[in-house]
Amino acid sequence: MVTQDQLQNNSGVVYYKVDLDDTLSMKKRLSRVRSEHSACPMDVLTIDESVIDLEDKLELLYEPVEKDEDVVYMVLEGSMYVDVEIEEDEWIRMQLERGDLVVIPKGLPHRCTTTPKNFVKIQRFCQKQDPMIQG
Structure with a gap:
């Protein structure tokens, strides 16, 4: 078990708890993270x-990947x-539940899988495209 501070210090991963039922709070947090x-x-x-x-998809998600941009x-x-x-x-394994947001x-190599319930719905974010670089 590691604390959020230890997680961030050892890996650079940033964790937030987002109250999905509080629309204003959620929008503020997402706006900050997106910015x-x-x-x-x-x-x-x-x-x-x-x-x-499903098993093939879970196997694919469990393969470690490194991205050239932050993953949210x-x-x-x-x-x-x-x-x-x-x-x-x-x-380091993180168990993420409703309202958890990680960057x-x-x-940083990472991999994903479901818990034994085999149910998760996630929002994924990608880096904004610079309008000056589009071709």
């Missing part, structure tokens, strides 16, 4: 028993695990 990380909503992903080839996840419903690798083969810094 600080140049992030905009990308999609909403639901993983549950109705997903075709917010759990809208259900729960999931997100693991981050802080050193070679040394992982995983670019270049």
